[in-house]
Amino acid sequence: MFTNPKQWADRTEGTRSFYEYYAGFSRLFVRNAMEQIGVGSAATILDPWNGAGTTTEAGVAAGLSVRGYDINPAMVLVAKARLLTNTVLGSVEPICSDILLKAKKTIKIIDREPLETWLSPSTAVAVRAIETSIQRLLVDSKKYCPIANFPTLAGVSSLAAFYYTALFKTLRQLLAPLRGSNPTWFKQRGAMPRLQAPVGTIHNIFRREVCLLLSSLDAGVTANQRIEATLDISSSTTLSLSDKSVDAVIASPPYCTRLDYAVATMPELALIGVDDVAFRGLRNSMIGSPTVVTGALDDSTNWGLACSQFLENVRAHPSKASAGYYLKVFISYFWKMNHSLSELARVMIPSAPMVLVVQDSYYKDVHNDLAAILSEIAVNRGFTLIHRDDFVVGTSLRSINTRSRSYRRSCSVVESVLLFRRRASLL
Numbered sequence: 001m002f003t004n005p006k007q008w009a010d011r012t013e014g015t016r017s018f019y020e021y022y023a024g025f026s027r028l029f030v031r032n033a034m035e036q037i038g039v040g041s042a043a044t045i046l047d048p049w050n051g052a053g054t055t056t057e058a059g060v061a062a063g064l065s066v067r068g069y070d071i072n073p074a075m076v077l078v079a080k081a082r083l084l085t086n087t088v089l090g091s092v093e094p095i096c097s098d099i100l101l102k103a104k105k106t107i108k109i110i111d112r113e114p115l116e117t118w119l120s121p122s123t124a125v126a127v128r129a130i131e132t133s134i135q136r137l138l139v140d141s142k143k144y145c146p147i148a149n150f151p152t153l154a155g156v157s158s159l160a161a162f163y164y165t166a167l168f169k170t171l172r173q174l175l176a177p178l179r180g181s182n183p184t185w186f187k188q189r190g191a192m193p194r195l196q197a198p199v200g201t202i203h204n205i206f207r208r209e210v211c212l213l214l215s216s217l218d219a220g221v222t223a224n225q226r227i228e229a230t231l232d233i234s235s236s237t238t239l240s241l242s243d244k245s246v247d248a249v250i251a252s253p254p255y256c257t258r259l260d261y262a263v264a265t266m267p268e269l270a271l272i273g274v275d276d277v278a279f280r281g282l283r284n285s286m287i288g289s290p291t292v293v294t295g296a297l298d299d300s301t302n303w304g305l306a307c308s309q310f311l312e313n314v315r316a317h318p319s320k321a322s323a324g325y326y327l328k329v330f331i332s333y334f335w336k337m338n339h340s341l342s343e344l345a346r347v348m349i350p351s352a353p354m355v356l357v358v359q360d361s362y363y364k365d366v367h368n369d370l371a372a373i374l375s376e377i378a379v380n381r382g383f384t385l386i387h388r389d390d391f392v393v394g395t396s397l398r399s400i401n402t403r404s405r406s407y408r409r410s411c412s413v414v415e416s417v418l419l420f421r422r423r424a425s426l427l
């Protein structure tokens, strides 16, 4: 029924992928999912974990109203950038020249500049000058304030977000020598001397990234003159949407593999001025984060049998910290997912479809069948499971015995596409 969600499985995607995001699914998958669930032309479609904005882009291209939220402000900017219409396309290159002209005359020194984690002070100043100049020209001409301090991104246009995204890509180009084998990590200060690049080189990379981004916009979106879209920062546990206002959900919840989405987007977060305190706060509120928040997390029995069994297996595992740190990480994940699914049931109209893409994993030798666990939680929160498709998407190494002379065995990773419908009445 559904196509494989992975970006590599989309042969039509090629080089047109808008933003390299470790956890993103493909445009083709969302288009196919919309067809399969038959969303009407006046429908409102939601992705509460919008990431790089694949769902909201495909929704707009199909002429739908879209709502897209993510707790990570940097990813909200990327998702917004994808919604540029052809009314402004002709202005993109002249405005780019203006941004760089203004940047040449700008020196913005930030206290404890986060970009200096990787860049030399003069290189950080050159990148910050472009950022300041984008903000002065396209967000607020009077006063500079780091985007990270904005409570909402409602006032940031797709055009401004487009240049922010081009600058994210510029920064990633500059940081390429610091990339390790783990795709979500960059080496930190101390591991290498900080990177140095001449201002002219930085400007040239920025210009090139603007052109590349322009060429990777979706033609369906750019042709659409009347976009009805709300994209903003929000946690999926508390959505600012009215009851029964959403006709369909297509989304991929955060992985349950301790993939650290905050660390994976550290350069983007540094660019928008996220300081250490805000970074820790973001990490703690993210679903799937490896940080453990102390406080009352109810290890509730109404998360279903599959979840209880998995948590029990983790608790009973003989390896170090299984019953302590790791158990808390998993409880925190399911607690946040339970609250998010309640919230989705609240905002969806009765019988509305919800498509979720989830990936299984292993904790040591304990199988985390996330599709089964989340299906049970969703059923308990007011959904009926209609259909499940499984795709083998690769192999992972799983640790069988971590105590001594550990050995590892590879096993397949399965990504599941789950189709639910919101029940007519909630319990």
Ligand SMILES: C[S@@+](CC[C@H](N)C(=O)[O-])C[C@H]1O[C@@H](n2cnc3c(N)ncnc32)[C@H](O)[C@@H]1O
Residues within 6 Å of the ligand: 021, 023, 024, 025, 026, 048, 049, 050, 051, 052, 053, 054, 055, 069, 070, 071, 072, 075, 234, 235, 236, 237, 251, 252, 253, 254, 255, 261, 285, 286, 287, 288, 336
């Ligand atoms: C699997 S990714 C979604 C990828 C997206 N489908 C795409 O194509 O780019 C999950 C997203 O959930 C976000 N996230 C994590 N915790 C969240 C929370 N509490 N509320 C909202 N979003 C959250 C992460 O920042 C991440 O972008």
